[in-house]
Amino acid sequence: MNRTLLIVDDNEDIRQQLKWGLSSEPYQLVFAQDVADALEKFRQASPQVVTLDLGLPPRTEDASQGFACLEELRKRAPASKIIVITGFESREYARRAVDMGAYDFFLKPIDLDELKVMVRRAFHLYDIEQESTSPKPVVGRKATPAGIVGESEQMREVMENVSKVAASDVPVLIQGESGTGKELIARAIHELSPRKAGPMVCINCGAVPENLIESEFFGHERGAFTGAVSTVRGKVEYADKGLLFLDEIGELPTNLQVKLLRFLQEMVFQRVGGRKNLEVNVRVVAATNIDIQEAMRAGTFREDLFYRIGVVTLKLPPLRERGQDVLLLAEHFLRKHGEGLGVKNKTFSKDALDALVRHSWPGNVRELENSVRRAVVMSTSSSITSADFGFEPVFAGDSVSAIPTVTTLKEARSMVEKQLVEAALSRSGGNIVKAAETLGISRPTFYDLLRKHGIDQ
Known part of the structure; x- marks a missing residue:
C-alpha cells in the first residue's frame, strides 16, 4: 500500500522541521499551508493520515479555520486518520476536535519521536480498518469462510x-x-x-x-x-x-x-x-x-x-490471548452494527482502543460484539469513547481500565503489571525513555516487560 501523510501547517519553519524529521519514515510527505491548500492536496493525494494545525490563517480566537478544515476533511474521507496539532493553551480545542472525529491530538511544542509513534499507530489502525471492511474477512490476508475474522x-x-x-x-x-x-x-x-x-x-x-x-x-x-x-x-x-x-x-x-x-x-x-x-x-x-x-x-x-x-x-483460543485480533474484530463489529443501526462513519477514539486492548474479555468474542453494539447506540458523537462501552472502571492514579478477570494472585500481578506498562507507554506517546522513567525502571527492563506481555510499540 502506498502510504501518504499530509501535513497542514502555516508555519514554514515547522513544515521544514517535519520534512527533515520524517524524511526517513516509510510514507510520502505532502504539505499544505492553509484550508484551501489542504483541501486541494487532500483531493490529489488521498492521504491515509493527516496532521492538522488548528491555528490556520486567518487566525481567530476560536480556531474556526482549523475546525472548518477538520470538518470538511472528515466529510470527504471518514476513514482517514486526522491528528490535530494545536498550540492553544486550553485542551478544550483538542477535546472538541476529537469529538468531531479527529483520531488524536498533539500539543506544541512538537516532539518528533512522540509524533512519529502517533503517526505510525494511525497508519496501523487505518490498515486494520481497511482489512476489516473488505468484502470478506481475512485470516493472514486470505479469504476465510463463515465470517471468521482474525490474524493472530x-x-x-x-x-x-x-x-x-x-x-x-x-x-x-x-x-x-x-x-x-x-x-x-x-x-x-x-x-x-x-x-x-x-x-x-x-x-x-x-x-x-x-x-x-x-x-x-x-x-x-x-x-x-x-x-x-x-x-x-x-x-x-x-x-x-x-x-x-x-x-x-x-x-x-x-x-x-x-x-x-x-x-x-x-x-x-x-x-x-x-x-x-x-x-x-x-x-x-x-x-x-x-x-x-x-x-x-x-x-x-x-x-x-x-x-x-x-x-x-x-x-x-480465548480472545484475551489473540492480541491485535481484538481491534480487528472491534472494527468489523463497528461496521456491521453501524450499518445495521443506520449509524455511519463512527470511529474509535484512542482511549476506546486502549480500553479494548486492556479489557480481559471473559465473554470473549460474543462479549466484544455486544460491547461494540452498545457503544454504537450510546455514542453521541462521531467518535466512540471508552465510556460508551459501559465497562466498570478501576481507578489507579489518573488511569482508568476495565476490571480484569483473574483466578490467581500471579495472574493478577501480571495483569496489573501489563496495565502499568501500557499506561506509561500511552502517557509518554510511545517514548520508551519517558515511559521507563515514569515507572522508575531502566530501558532494558522496560523492553523486557514489553516482550513479556507481547505489547507492540
Whole structure:
C-alpha cells in the first residue's frame, strides 16, 4: 500500500522541521499551508493520515479555520486518520476536535519521536480498518469462510487445521470458552467440505429439557407420549447428507450419551415410540466449553463417546490471548452494527482502543460484539469513547481500565503489571525513555516487560 501523510501547517519553519524529521519514515510527505491548500492536496493525494494545525490563517480566537478544515476533511474521507496539532493553551480545542472525529491530538511544542509513534499507530489502525471492511474477512490476508475474522498466530493455526479436516468426514470436537466462536468454526468446516450443499443442523445439548432431548435428536411417532399428536422428524433426519452440529455436548445427559454413541457407530436410529430402523448419512461436529478430561474422570461423560466424537480436537483460543485480533474484530463489529443501526462513519477514539486492548474479555468474542453494539447506540458523537462501552472502571492514579478477570494472585500481578506498562507507554506517546522513567525502571527492563506481555510499540 502506498502510504501518504499530509501535513497542514502555516508555519514554514515547522513544515521544514517535519520534512527533515520524517524524511526517513516509510510514507510520502505532502504539505499544505492553509484550508484551501489542504483541501486541494487532500483531493490529489488521498492521504491515509493527516496532521492538522488548528491555528490556520486567518487566525481567530476560536480556531474556526482549523475546525472548518477538520470538518470538511472528515466529510470527504471518514476513514482517514486526522491528528490535530494545536498550540492553544486550553485542551478544550483538542477535546472538541476529537469529538468531531479527529483520531488524536498533539500539543506544541512538537516532539518528533512522540509524533512519529502517533503517526505510525494511525497508519496501523487505518490498515486494520481497511482489512476489516473488505468484502470478506481475512485470516493472514486470505479469504476465510463463515465470517471468521482474525490474524493472530493462534487463529492462523486453527484455520489451517479447519482446512485439513474439512475434506474428510472425520468427527471433530471443538473446545473453547463460551463465546469464542465454536459454531463459526463448525460452519467453516461445513462450508469447506464436500457436504456444503447439504444442510447444517444445530442442536444445543444444554438448552433442551432433558425429557424432550431424545425427541429433539431422533424425533417421535404419533402417540409416543402425551401431546405427541403427530409424527415428528428429529434433527438427525433433517441433517441427512449434511452436518450435525452438537453444541455444548458436555451437557448431554448420561442416558442419552449411550444412545448417541450407538447412533454414531451405525448411523441407524429409531424415533421415540417407533420400532423401525432409520438410516442417515451425516457428519458430526461437536463442541464444548467444559474440561472433557475432567468430566470423564468425574464420570459425567463417557470415554467411549469422547473417542468417537473427538477423532480430531480443535482448541479455540480465548480472545484475551489473540492480541491485535481484538481491534480487528472491534472494527468489523463497528461496521456491521453501524450499518445495521443506520449509524455511519463512527470511529474509535484512542482511549476506546486502549480500553479494548486492556479489557480481559471473559465473554470473549460474543462479549466484544455486544460491547461494540452498545457503544454504537450510546455514542453521541462521531467518535466512540471508552465510556460508551459501559465497562466498570478501576481507578489507579489518573488511569482508568476495565476490571480484569483473574483466578490467581500471579495472574493478577501480571495483569496489573501489563496495565502499568501500557499506561506509561500511552502517557509518554510511545517514548520508551519517558515511559521507563515514569515507572522508575531502566530501558532494558522496560523492553523486557514489553516482550513479556507481547505489547507492540
